[in-house]
Each structure stands twice: as C-alpha cells, then as structure tokens.
Amino acid sequence: MKKSVLASAVAATAIAAAGMASAQTLQQVQDRGVLNCGVNTGLVGFAAPNAEGEWEGFDVAVCRAVAAAVLGDPSSVEFVSTTGKTRFTALASGEVDMVSRNTTWTFTRDNDLKFEFVGINYYDGQGFMVPRALGVSSATELDGATVCIQTGTTTELNLADFFRANNMNYDPVPIETNAEAQQQYLAGACDVYTTDMSGLAATRATFEAPGDHVLLPEVISKEPLGPLVRHGDNEWGDIVRWTLNGLIAAEEYGITSANIDELAQGTNNPEINRMLGTEGNFGEILGLESDWLVNALKAGGNYGEIFERHIGESTPIGLARGLNAQWTDGGLMYSPPFR
Amino acid sequence: MSSTVEPPREQFRLSMLLNDTRYRSYTFQVIALFLLILFMAFLGWNLVRNLADLGQDISFAFLGEPAGYDINQRPIPYNNQDSHLRAAFVGVLNTLIVAFLGCVTATILGTIAGVLRLSNNWLVAKLMAAYVEAFRNVPVLIWILIIFFIMTAALPAPSAFRGADPDQTMLFGAMAATNRGVYVPEPVLGPGGWLFVAVFLASVAGVFAYRRFATKLLYDTGRDLPRGWPSLAILVVPSLVVWLLFSLTAGSAQNALLVPEGAGGQTLEDYVMAEGGATLCLVDGASSSTVAKTALLRLQAAARSGPVDDRVNLNIRTNRVESRAAAVAAFEEGQCNLLAVPQEAAANIAAGATLETQLREGRPIEWDKPYLSGFNFSDGVQVRGSLIALWFALAIYTGAFIAENVRAGIQAIPRGQTEAAASLGLRPGRIMNLVILPQALRIIIPPVISQYLNLTKNSSLAIAVGYMDVTGTLGGITLNQTGRAIESILMLMLFYLIISLSISAVMNVFNNAVRLKER
Numbered sequence: 004m005k006k007s008v009l010a011s012a013v014a015a016t017a018i019a020a021a022g023m024a025s026a027q028t029l030q031q032v033q034d035r036g037v038l039n040c041g042v043n044t045g046l047v048g049f050a051a052p053n054a055e056g057e058w059e060g061f062d063v064a065v066c067r068a069v070a071a072a073v074l075g076d077p078s079s080v081e082f083v084s085t086t087g088k089t090r091f092t093a094l095a096s097g098e099v100d101m102v103s104r105n106t107t108w109t110f111t112r113d114n115d116l117k118f119e120f121v122g123i124n125y126y127d128g129q130g131f132m133v134p135r136a137l138g139v140s141s142a143t144e145l146d147g148a149t150v151c152i153q154t155g156t157t158t159e160l161n162l163a164d165f166f167r168a169n170n171m172n173y174d175p176v177p178i179e180t181n182a183e184a185q186q187q188y189l190a191g192a193c194d195v196y197t198t199d200m201s202g203l204a205a206t207r208a209t210f211e212a213p214g215d216h217v218l219l220p221e222v223i224s225k226e227p228l229g230p231l232v233r234h235g236d237n238e239w240g241d242i243v244r245w246t247l248n249g250l251i252a253a254e255e256y257g258i259t260s261a262n263i264d265e266l267a268q269g270t271n272n273p274e275i276n277r278m279l280g281t282e283g284n285f286g287e288i289l290g291l292e293s294d295w296l297v298n299a300l301k302a303g304g305n306y307g308e309i310f311e312r313h314i315g316e317s318t319p320i321g322l323a324r325g326l327n328a329q330w331t332d333g334g335l336m337y338s339p340p341f342r
Numbered sequence: 343m344s345s346t347v348e349p350p351r352e353q354f355r356l357s358m359l360l361n362d363t364r365y366r367s368y369t370f371q372v373i374a375l376f377l378l379i380l381f382m383a384f385l386g387w388n389l390v391r392n393l394a395d396l397g398q399d400i401s402f403a404f405l406g407e408p409a410g411y412d413i414n415q416r417p418i419p420y421n422n423q424d425s426h427l428r429a430a431f432v433g434v435l436n437t438l439i440v441a442f443l444g445c446v447t448a449t450i451l452g453t454i455a456g457v458l459r460l461s462n463n464w465l466v467a468k469l470m471a472a473y474v475e476a477f478r479n480v481p482v483l484i485w486i487l488i489i490f491f492i493m494t495a496a497l498p499a500p501s502a503f504r505g506a507d508p509d510q511t512m513l514f515g516a517m518a519a520t521n522r523g524v525y526v527p528e529p530v531l532g533p534g535g536w537l538f539v540a541v542f543l544a545s546v547a548g549v550f551a552y553r554r555f556a557t558k559l560l561y562d563t564g565r566d567l568p569r570g571w572p573s574l575a576i577l578v579v580p581s582l583v584v585w586l587l588f589s590l591t592a593g594s595a596q597n598a599l600l601v602p603e604g605a606g607g608q609t610l611e612d613y614v615m616a617e618g619g620a621t622l623c624l625v626d627g628a629s630s631s632t633v634a635k636t637a638l639l640r641l642q643a644a645a646r647s648g649p650v651d652d653r654v655n656l657n658i659r660t661n662r663v664e665s666r667a668a669a670v671a672a673f674e675e676g677q678c679n680l681l682a683v684p685q686e687a688a689a690n691i692a693a694g695a696t697l698e699t700q701l702r703e704g705r706p707i708e709w710d711k712p713y714l715s716g717f718n719f720s721d722g723v724q725v726r727g728s729l730i731a732l733w734f735a736l737a738i739y740t741g742a743f744i745a746e747n748v749r750a751g752i753q754a755i756p757r758g759q760t761e762a763a764a765s766l767g768l769r770p771g772r773i774m775n776l777v778i779l780p781q782a783l784r785i786i787i788p789p790v791i792s793q794y795l796n797l798t799k800n801s802s803l804a805i806a807v808g809y810m811d812v813t814g815t816l817g818g819i820t821l822n823q824t825g826r827a828i829e830s831i832l833m834l835m836l837f838y839l840i841i842s843l844s845i846s847a848v849m850n851v852f853n854n855a856v857r858l859k860e861r
C-alpha cells in the first residue's frame with residue numbers, strides 16, 4: 004500500500020532523524036504527561052473503543068495500569084491503534100512507548116527486531132474458525148480451503164507450517180485488520196478464519212449468530228501474548244514488567260480494587276506491604292512514587308479482575324481461565340516475588 | 343593599421359562570482375547543491391548511527407532466507423520454503439501483470455470515452471462527461487474498495503455451486519463468477535495445437551501485411567483492392583484448414599478408458615453412475631485427459647438435470663500428474679479409478695480393464711474446465727477477485743484521465759483541418775483516422791505516458807484488497823517478518839524507479855516514431 008510505504012519511509016527517516024530514545028522513556032513520558040500505548044485497531048474484549056469512545060479491554064487495561072503507575076492517572080494514555088504490520092514500526096520509531104496488542108513473544112521479535120517482551124498476560128494458541136454449515140470437524144480436513152489471515156502476524160507463518168507439515172494445500176487471503184477479516188469471512192470469501200484462539204472467541208462473540216460458527220479443536224501453535232517495549236531502555240522495561248507482575252501478584256495475594264484502600268494502610272503481610280509501598284522503597288527503586296502499584300491496581304483491579312471484566316466467562320467472549328489461571332490454581336500465571 | 347580594436351581581455355576576479363550575473367546563478371546553485379549533499383549525508387549518518395544504537399545494521403542477507411509465507415497468486419512456481427528474493431520476484435510479476443492489464447484497459451476505455459465526449463449526440467457526450475468527472479474526482483483507493491466489496495457481497499461463494507440441486511450453475515458449464523474470483527477454462531494444446539496457434543498468429547500478421555500492401559498499391563498505382571473479405575479470408579481459412587485436418591486425423595484417434603479390474607466392458611456412463619462418480623488421473627497438458635474430464639463433467643451435469651427427485655450428485659475428482667508414466671503408476675496404486683490411454687498402451691498395462699466407451703485424442707485446442715472440488719473450484723484459470731477489483735478500478739480511474747488527454751489532443755487540432763478535409767470529400771471516419779488522429783497523437787502521447795506511470799504506482803494500493811504485488815510481498819510481509827524496513831523500502835523504491843523509467847523509455851521511443859518529422 005502506498006500509504007504504508009510512505010509510513011515506513013517516514014518511520015525510517017524518523018529513526019534516522021530523531022535523537023535516540025534509549026534510556027529516557029520514563030523521563031519523556033513524565034514530561035509529556037501522557038503514555039503513548041500501541042493497541043489493536045479493534046478487537047472487542049482486548050482493545051476497542053466503547054460506546055463513549057473510551058478505549059477498554061484486556062490489553063488496554065495493561066496500558067492504563069502502566070499510566071497509573073507512572074503518572075498516577077489511568078486516563079493519561081494516548082491509544083494508538085496499530086495493525087499487525089504497523090505495530091513494530093510504531094514502537095521502533097518511538098511513536099509509542101509500549102505495545103500491548105495480542106502480540107506473540109517470539110525469538111526473532113525479541114532478538115532480530117530488537118524488542119523486549121516484559122512478560123506474558125495471555126497464554127494463547129492459534130486456532131481455526133469455520134461456519135458450522137461447512138461440516139468440518141478437524142483442521143486436517145481443510146485441504147484446499149481458502150483461509151483468511153492477518154498479515155504481519157505469526158499466524159501466517161504458523162499456517163504455512165501447519166499445512167506443509169500435513170501435506171495439504173490452501174489459498175491464503177491476506178488481510179490487514181480483524182474487522183476486514185470478519186467481513187470477508189462472513190461474506191464467504193474465505194472458508195476459514197485463523198488467528199489466536201482468544202481473538203477467534205472475541206470475533207465470534209460479535210457475530211449476529213455466534214452459534215453458526217465453530218472453533219476447531221486443533222491448536223497449532225503456542226502464542227504467549229504480552230506487552231513489549233524497545234530494546235535498550237532497561238529502566239522503562241522494568242517499570243512495565245513489574246507493573247504487569249504487580250497485577251498478577253495482587254490476584255495471588257488477594258489484593259482487589261475493593262480492599263486496596265484498606266490494605267494500603269498497612270498489613271501484617273510484608274510482601275503486600277512492599278508491593279503497596281508501606282514497607283521498603285520499591286517505588287523509588289523504579290524511579291516512581293511509593294504508591295505506584297496502588298495506583299496501578301486502582302486503575303482496573305488485579306489481573307483476575309481485569310480478565311473477568313473484559314474476556315472472562317461472564318462476558319460474551321466467555322474465555323475460561325485455563326492456562327491463564329494463577330499457578331496456585333493449576334495455571335501458568337506466576338509472578339516473581341516482590342523482594 | 344588594424345581597424346579592429348582588441349577588446350580588453352577580461353580578467354576573472356573572484357568577486358565576479360557574486361557581482362556578475364553570468365556567474366551568480368552558478369554560485370548559488372553550487373552552494374545549494376553543497377548544502378543538499380550535506381543534509382543528505384547528515385541524514386544518512388544519523389540513520390547508520392541510530393541503527394547501530396538499536397543494534398541493527400544494513401544487510402541484504404535476509405533475501406536468501408526462506409520466506410516462510412504463502413502467496414495466493416503465483417505466476418511462477420513458489421512455495422513457502424523459497425527465499426524472500428523469490429517472494430519479492432513473485433510480487434514484481436504480480437505488479438507487472440496488473441499494471442499491464444490496467445494500462446491496456448485504461449487506454450481502450452480512455453480513447454473511447456475521450457472521442458465520444460466530443461460526440462454530437464448530447465446524451466453520449468454528457469454520459470462520458472459524467473464518467474470522467476465521477477471517476478477523476480474520487481480517490482482510486484475508494485474505487486478499489488468499492489469494486490472489491492461489491493464483488494464479495496454480491497457474488498455467490500463457491501459452495502453455492504455444490505450439490506445435486508445447487509443454487510448456482512456455471513455459465514455454459516465452463517465459467518463461474520464467485521466472490522473469490524472468476525474461474526474460466528484453460529486452453530490445452532492437442533494434436534497440431536502448436537501449429538494451429540502458429541498459423542493463426544501468422545494469419546494475423548498476414549492481414550496486416552495485406553492491408554499495407556493494398557495501401558501502397560493504392561498510393562502507387564491508384565488501384566483500390568478490396569480489404570474486407572480478403573482480410574477475413576486470410577484470417578480464417580488457413581486456421582480452419584489446420585483445425586479440421588488435425589481434428590479428423592490424429593485428433594480423432596480413439597483412446598481406451600482404463601478402470602479397475604472387474605468394472606470393464608460397460609459404458610462410461612454406467613460405470614460412473616454405478617460408482618457414484620470417478621477419480622480421473624489427469625496428465626497435465628494432455629488433451630486426451632482433458633477430453634475424458636470434459637466427458638465426466640458432462641455426465642455430472644446431466645445427472646443434475648431433470649426432475650429434482652431423480653437428480654444425482656456425481657462426485658468427480660481429478661488427480662493431476664506430470665506424465666503418462668506417473669499416471670499409470672498412480673492408477674496401479676489405486677489413487678484414481680479412471681485413466682485415458684492409447685489403445686496399444688492399454689494392452690500393456692496389467693492392472694485394470696477397459697470400458698466399452700472410447701474417447702478421441704482431442705482437437706488442436708481443448709478447454710480444461712474449472713469444476714467444484716472440495717472447498718473451491720479446481721483447474722481452469724482463476725482470475726482472483728482482488729486482481730479484478732484492482733485491475734478494473736485502476737483502469738476506469740486512469741481511463742478517465744486518459745479520456746481528458748485524448749479530448750484535449752483532438753480539440754487542439756484546429757477546426758480548419760476538419761473543414762479542409764471535409765471539403766476534399768473525406769467521410770467523417772476517414773477525417774478522424776487520416777487527418778485528426780495522426781496529428782492529435784503527438785499531443786496525446788506525452789501526458790498518457792505519465793498516466794501509465796501513475797497507474798503503475800497506484801497499483802501499490804493492492805494490499806488494500808489482499809492482492810500480493812511487490813508492495814505486499816517485499817514491502818509487506820517480508821518487511822514485517824524480517825524487520826528489514828530500510829533494505830526492503832530501498833529495494834522497493836529501486837523497483838518502482840526502474841519500472842517507471844522503463845515505461846517512459848518505451849513510450850518515448852513510440853512518441854519519437856509518431857512525432858512531427860521536421861526535414
């Protein structure tokens with residue numbers, strides 16, 4: 004697309020012309036008074052503007068928590084919607100300070116594209132959605148199918164691998180955003196839509212008749228999704244990482260938005276006290292106020308609360324905790340200790 | 343004594359660089375150039391330094407690595423294990439395909455609209471004016487999306503063609519328009535196929551040669567030869583002779599149909615009805631296989647017609663193989679249950695029996711028809727929906743501009759020319775062809791060159807509809823998956839530069855050929 008060539012060229016020049024942003028992100032964000040956060044173009048439950056035009060969702064909540072920790076105000080966030088293609092350029096060029104957009108932590112993104120994944124907020128895998136009327140019950144029956152995929156994602160590479168490994172053919176229809184993919188899929192221009200399972204569930208929830216579509220049982224990849232920042236500014240990376248860890252640990256220790264004011268007065272659990280700033284100087288070590296995590300937790304509650312509110316079983320998206328339960332409940336969510 | 347006075351030899355002084363108007367402009371240009379170079383060098387240096395800070399360098403080594411992604415429209419063989427360079431090349435070819443189709447169509451549309459806009463017929467002229475204004479004034483991206491969305495929303499999905507009583511039937515049993523694209527038959531050359539094509543092309547050349555000769559004769563001797571029917575005869579007769587000759591000789595040689603042991607002796611129809619379908623081993627590019635497939639598809643269509651209750655859905659499949667030996671091997675392995683082979687060969691194949699029905703070898707050109715198998719249509723040629731949307735949108739958009747160029751070119755020829763030609767007794771058509779257009783062409787061509795360039799560059803909007811041009815492969819997926827933005831964009835810029843310069847060069851040669859020759 005001509006526009007994106009231009010955008011990339013501008014980004015390239017921006018890399019060329021801008022003074023390097025390494026090691027000063029915190030300062031820049033504080034001076035600006037606003038956190039620039041890269042999110043989806045719109046995926047209900049993860050990141051989408053609500054009826055009032057306010058961004059909300061599971062990924063958006065991470066941005067808000069970081070903004071609250073750094074600036075004390077969860078609404079001081081400028082959301083920049085990015086596609087699978089533009090998210091990395093946006094981060095590399097400094098247009099955004101962090102990305103929280105269903106992004107899979109992979110070797111090349113970490114080491115070759117030079118980004119730093121600060122953790123994992125959703126353990127996911129790639130799946131397939133087909134219309135029920137197609138009568139397909141397994142991904143191995145998809146030989147010859149036309150498949151809608153978002154470009155610039157791990158999805159398109161996994162898909163190629165999966166079909167090659169199973170010695171099947173397919174016809175890829177590359178698409179830029181989830182909204183377009185949905186339109187094409189519903190019009191029958193492709194037989195199958197493939198992306199992360201969570202994305203499929205979120206997309207299906209917005210259909211008029213969600214029951215007419217099935218998710219196939221095969222999960223063909225590991226997609227650990229998490230927020231990311233640029234390589235080279237470890238201080239900033241640490242802030243985002245420990246904000247996320249704080250959200251996860253808070254669930255483990257039972258810190259919720261309901262009892263946080265009370266717990267912030269001080270408790271007899273030293274770990275909670277260290278997290279909430281009544282003991283030790285963890286905020287200062289990060290270069291933040293001592294109540295940084297209190298603010299972050301007040302923004303949207305702990306990890307479990309955020310999950311339930313946006314994508315949990317009580318929402319139309321209806322995702323079970325599964326792998327994303329706390330380690331104490333047999334899941335993989337496990338924050339390193341605040342010590 | 344000499345009458346001329348030697349003018350004093352002018353000394354060049356440094357101050358003249360500023361004070362003397364002859365030198366001043368050079369001075370400023372040199373300074374400007376110097377500043378520009380300095381600025382570029384600064385940007386380049388900054389880029390390299392910042393990339394180094396990010397821990398990145400500029401390297402094209404990624405081009406050799408496996409691309410890892412698939413491309414839907416492949417003019418050359420490509421799979422996801424091929425290199426990024428090959429993926430980029432596939433993209434380049436796709437760009438060239440849509441640019442070529444677009445330029446040709448835009449020229450035809452533009453010429454017609456441009457000429458008709460000057461028509462004396464009020465309605466025609468206004469219609470063309472409306473076309474030009476509507477298309478010139480709406481961005482081309484919008485047109486691309488409109489056409490694409492109309493196609494996906496209005497046309498049926500391939501599944502609508504499925505079953506014994508489908509919602510949709512194929513046009514002439516050979517073409518299908520779906521929301522994934524239009525499927526048309528693919529020509530397969532049979533016996534004498536090449537000769538037929540060669541003779542036909544020679545006939546086309548012959549028609550031109552004949553008309554040239556007739557014109558020359560007319561100018562030289564004043565004798566006017568008829569043009570219409572001899573042209574037609576030159577075009578049709580030789581091809582027809584070749585066609586009939588081969589159809590009746592080598593083409594009508596009978597082939598045996600091989601089926602598994604025990605099923606022999608019956609007719610093809612009985613066999614297929616008994617089996618509920620057939621899987622044909624289809625030798626790529628062999629007309630005998632195409633004939634067998636056509637026969638199967640005809641049976642399938644017949645089984646679907648008639649009263650709804652009696653309809654049967656025959657399950658026809660093909661198993662494509664490279665050669666006849668491979669087909670025989672596949673047949674013996676049971677990968678298909680039908681195979682067309684020459685009678686002599688049938689005797690040598692141990693496994694299987696032959697049917698009573700025999701089929702001919704094929705005419706010089708047989709049509710390999712698309713048919714629904716599984717999720718999609720197989721065989722034939724698929725003109726993808728994304729290609730159609732991009733091609734049509736670019737063509738009608740650019741056509742509107744070309745129409746204006748054509749109109750301007752024609753209107754630039756003074757009316758006196760038309761009147762003078764008319765007073766010589768020339769008919770309006772001849773006035774246009776012999777007097778106006780040759781002169782107008784000189785004015786029309788240069789702006790049309792830049793329209794071609796525009797169209798080619800606009801084709802980079804392809805990704806909006808998922809057409810995998812070079813911006814989609816090299817500048818899209820490759821750039822994204824490797825993160826090599828600067829390298830990819832540089833290569834992309836180089837490609838568009840080369841292609842633009844080539845188009846200009848070719849068109850300039852053409853322009854020189856029609857230019858006013860001053861002697």
Ligand SMILES: N[C@@H](CCC(=O)N[C@@H](CS)C(=O)NCC(=O)O)C(=O)O
Pocket residue numbers: 042043044045046085086087104105106107153155156157158179180181182198199201202203226228
């Ligand atoms: N996890 C994959 C895929 C990410 C992705 O593109 N996900 C889709 C669906 S889950 C999405 O977020 N789309 C929203 C949009 O188009 O903005 C990756 O990181 O490459």
